[in-house]
Amino acid sequence: MKSLITLYLSLFFIQTTSIWGVYGEFAVDGRVLELNDSNIDAAISTFDYIFIDFYAPWCGHCKRLNPELDKAAPILAGLKNPVIIAKVNVDKYKSLIKKHDIDGYPTLKIFIHGIPTEYYGPRKFDQLVQYLKKFVAPDVTILNSNSGVAEFVEEAGIDFPVFIGFDVKESMISNLARKYKKKAWFSVAMDFSEDLMSVYDFDKVPALVAIQPMYSEASIFYGPFEENFLEDFIKQNLLPLAVPINEDTLRILKNEGRKIALTIVEDEISDGSKDLIKLLKAAASANRDLIFGYVGLKQFGDFVEAFEVSKKTQLPKMVVWDGDEEYSFVNGSEWIKEGDQGSQITRFLEGYKKGNVIQKRIGPSFTGFIKSLFGLGTLIMIIFIILLMAVFMIFTKDDEPTTLGPRQGAEGTSNLLSQSERGGDKED
Ligand SMILES: *[C@@H]1O[C@H](CO)[C@@H](O)[C@H](O)[C@H]1NC(C)=O
Ligand SMILES: *[C@@H]1O[C@H](CO)[C@@H](O)[C@H](O)[C@H]1NC(C)=O
Numbered sequence: 290m291k292s293l294i295t296l297y298l299s300l301f302f303i304q305t306t307s308i309w310g311v312y313g314e315f316a317v318d319g320r321v322l323e324l325n326d327s328n329i330d331a332a333i334s335t336f337d338y339i340f341i342d343f344y345a346p347w348c349g350h351c352k353r354l355n356p357e358l359d360k361a362a363p364i365l366a367g368l369k370n371p372v373i374i375a376k377v378n379v380d381k382y383k384s385l386i387k388k389h390d391i392d393g394y395p396t397l398k399i400f401i402h403g404i405p406t407e408y409y410g411p412r413k414f415d416q417l418v419q420y421l422k423k424f425v426a427p428d429v430t431i432l433n434s435n436s437g438v439a440e441f442v443e444e445a446g447i448d449f450p451v452f453i454g455f456d457v458k459e460s461m462i463s464n465l466a467r468k469y470k471k472k473a474w475f476s477v478a479m480d481f482s483e484d485l486m487s488v489y490d491f492d493k494v495p496a497l498v499a500i501q502p503m504y505s506e507a508s509i510f511y512g513p514f515e516e517n518f519l520e521d522f523i524k525q526n527l528l529p530l531a532v533p534i535n536e537d538t539l540r541i542l543k544n545e546g547r548k549i550a551l552t553i554v555e556d557e558i559s560d561g562s563k564d565l566i567k568l569l570k571a572a573a574s575a576n577r578d579l580i581f582g583y584v585g586l587k588q589f590g591d592f593v594e595a596f597e598v599s600k601k602t603q604l605p606k607m608v609v610w611d612g613d614e615e616y617s618f619v620n621g622s623e624w625i626k627e628g629d630q631g632s633q634i635t636r637f638l639e640g641y642k643k644g645n646v647i648q649k650r651i652g653p654s655f656t657g658f659i660k661s662l663f664g665l666g667t668l669i670m671i672i673f674i675i676l677l678m679a680v681f682m683i684f685t686k687d688d689e690p691t692t693l694g695p696r697q698g699a700e701g702t703s704n705l706l707s708q709s710e711r712g713g714d715k716e717d
Pocket of ligand 2: 620621646647
């Protein structure tokens, strides 16, 4: 009941503080603006932040997006930096296809002061709101009090990591904040009390605190405050210490560079796996040259099969995967047995570093598999989504075009040339 009241109050607050009104020829009333070829330019120049859905009425992905945009529009118009949601039927106004470089339906773009950026992020309204908030936020937010820090963290939500530089000069992190803007929130805090130091668990300044709200993890960097060290710290903290492997995190890992110490378990959410994951986190913090990932046969069987794992295989099993077509076993320590699993992980890592490995190649079907991740049958997708949602909330999605194949990073985009939908809708 209390949450209902809060919801009601926050809706009320949004309604009363929004930019509702008439701007030139555009009425902003919390609904999605329907544009055409004669007013789209005016809309782009009227609003500082406008998100445009270039759609075709026959496209199924577009139809499914509509209710999400309807829900997001009033919330986004009520932000401190209001984002106007608009759509335009490019099947009707064909001249816009060339002009705005539309190569699939829907194509989503956010225009920030008239400059377009294509949007590849999630399309469920709540996440869309989070992502667009991130787009329009300043690169580095300046925080001037304890409550300012608390509000910033609260506002940031759980979809992205949060970096707070305590007594760190804005100029020290502004380049990197710009570079990683789409993947994390950045802030610097200048006025804060010692209480806050214990809340965030640092004992001297300057300190850059990285928080992974989704995984309840935090780490602290005390320097040296030089760009390359800072960048390493930021990159390492874009991911949690032990990364659950699923289709979202795979997209991020694809561009990572570090190899992945992959632990394959029977079931990610069993008690045994939880204990093992704790040990993996400890190993990860001591071995930053590798990424530590884990995956359950039960959760992601199709992926796990690539590593010669089937229902009959003894698990847990560890491999080092290059993120592409090669992986290696450590001779003699590929299984993690009952007992002291911590020392078995250590032995595995020592063996790997000594080069005591057996190289393997993943079959050619694997690359195909990774690509097909985005074209799996609806049923499998539903099972995935339910399982993944149950275990983790959806992890930070890469909002740039990924390397998984042309436009596969976009969630279902119909091909303009074929004028028909690609198979395997994933969003039902
Ligand atoms: C475009 O939309 C505006 C506002 O709805 C309308 O006044 C105008 O006539 C439309 N132009 C065309 C070419 O449809
Ligand atoms: C693995 O280790 C065993 C004994 O420890 C050794 O006989 C075997 O040759 C090793 N295999 C490879 C491929 O290194």
